[in-house]
Amino acid sequence: MLILTRKAGESLYVGDDIRITVLSMQGKQVKLGITLPKDMVVYREEVYRRVMEENRMALETNNEDLLVAAQLWHGVQK
Amino acid sequence: MARRTEIIEAETRLGKRQIDLDKVIVFPRGLMGFEDQHEFTLLKIRDDAPFLILQSMQDPGLGLLVGDPYTFLPEYCIKVGDAEQTLLKVTDADELAVLVTVSIPPGHPENTSLNLTGPILINHEARIGVQIPQADVNPPRVLLRLAPGAPGEEDGKEAQDGTGEKEDSGEETRQ
Numbered sequence: 001m002l003i004l005t006r007k008a009g010e011s012l013y014v015g016d017d018i019r020i021t022v023l024s025m026q027g028k029q030v031k032l033g034i035t036l037p038k039d040m041v042v043y044r045e046e047v048y049r050r051v052m053e054e055n056r057m058a059l060e061t062n063n064e065d066l067l068v069a070a071q072l073w074h075g076v077q078k
Numbered sequence: 079m080a081r082r083t084e085i086i087e088a089e090t091r092l093g094k095r096q097i098d099l100d101k102v103i104v105f106p107r108g109l110m111g112f113e114d115q116h117e118f119t120l121l122k123i124r125d126d127a128p129f130l131i132l133q134s135m136q137d138p139g140l141g142l143l144v145g146d147p148y149t150f151l152p153e154y155c156i157k158v159g160d161a162e163q164t165l166l167k168v169t170d171a172d173e174l175a176v177l178v179t180v181s182i183p184p185g186h187p188e189n190t191s192l193n194l195t196g197p198i199l200i201n202h203e204a205r206i207g208v209q210i211p212q213a214d215v216n217p218p219r220v221l222l223r224l225a226p227g228a229p230g231e232e233d234g235k236e237a238q239d240g241t242g243e244k245e246d247s248g249e250e251t252r253q
Contacts, residue, residue: 041161047211051196052111054219055209058142058179058193063092066143068187069180070127073222076149 090133091141092121102135103200103207106165110196110209115140118207129180132198144177147192150222154178156197156212165208166201173203181219191221 004012011021018040021033034042061069084099097119108115109132117135128149134140147154156176158166168174177200179193200207 039161039164041159043211044213047195047213048110051193051209051211054179054181054193054196055109055111055142057181058144059140060184061143061180061182062184065182065184065187066123066129069182069190070123070129072187073128073190074124075126076128 088135089138090121091131091139092123092133095121095133097135101205103205105207105209107208109142109198110211112140120144130177132177132179143180143182144198145180145192147176147178147194147197150192151194151220154194156199156210158199158210162199162208162210166199166206167204168201173201175200175202189221191219193219195219 006012006022008022008024011019013019017037019035021035023031023033025031036042086097086099087094088097090097102117102119105116105118107113109118112134115134115136118132119135121131121133121141123129123131129143129145131141132144154176166174177198179196179198180190181193182190194212196209196211198207198209
């Protein structure tokens with residue numbers, strides 16, 4: 001991992017078009033400003049990991065349970 | 079985009095199925111944890127079930143259980159960023175369908191739950207799909223409760239993991 005030290009107000013570039021600025025630090029929190037191309041997205045790591053975990057769980061349902069669940073909730077209408 | 083109108087027989091999680099290639103959905107970014115999978119289709123488990131299988135066209139074993147969240151949670155709200163709107167090539171909200179992944183604890187189908195953190199948006203006109211993680215405004219999972227005689231009533235839900243995550247979270251502004 002690359003480790004850099006920055007002060008509030010200072011930035012760094014990742015490649016040519018991603019700029020990360022340290023805006024402020026308060027106690028244990030660091031506020032970052034991120035400028036990036038329109039088609040790029042940023043996620044908090046914990047949210048990203050949770051979604052990965054949920055996807056994995058949705059994959060691991062066994063077919064028997066799945067058929068029972070489909071039966072339990074069949075005919076549910078909006 | 080030119081549409082294919084071929085129907086093929088393919089091996090899926092639910093066995094051999096006829097798949098209309100016109101109904102294949104392209105996921106330019108894949109799904110989280112499955113970034114290399116770009117083509118999926120939706121399979122019915124049975125005719126009147128609120129759950130479907132989001133089946134990878136590349137890997138027969140890769141089929142995620144998904145469902146329409148609004149069947150159970152009419153108030154479910156999601157945020158779609160500009161980048162994602164561009165990816166989805168969406169011009170009108172009517173083009174979008176929303177699915178969430180569904181999990182079933184092994185052997186306990188009565189404890190089926192909806193995963194609300196990573197909704198999957200599908201532009202059903204352009205046949206493009208994107209999974210969009212939500213900054214924790216929703217409880218991560220909602221357990222579906224069976225009401226006697228009326229399964230999945232609107233209020234048949236219950237936060238399973240009530241951590242709620244208060245810290246910082248929502249604070250995300252674009253300038």
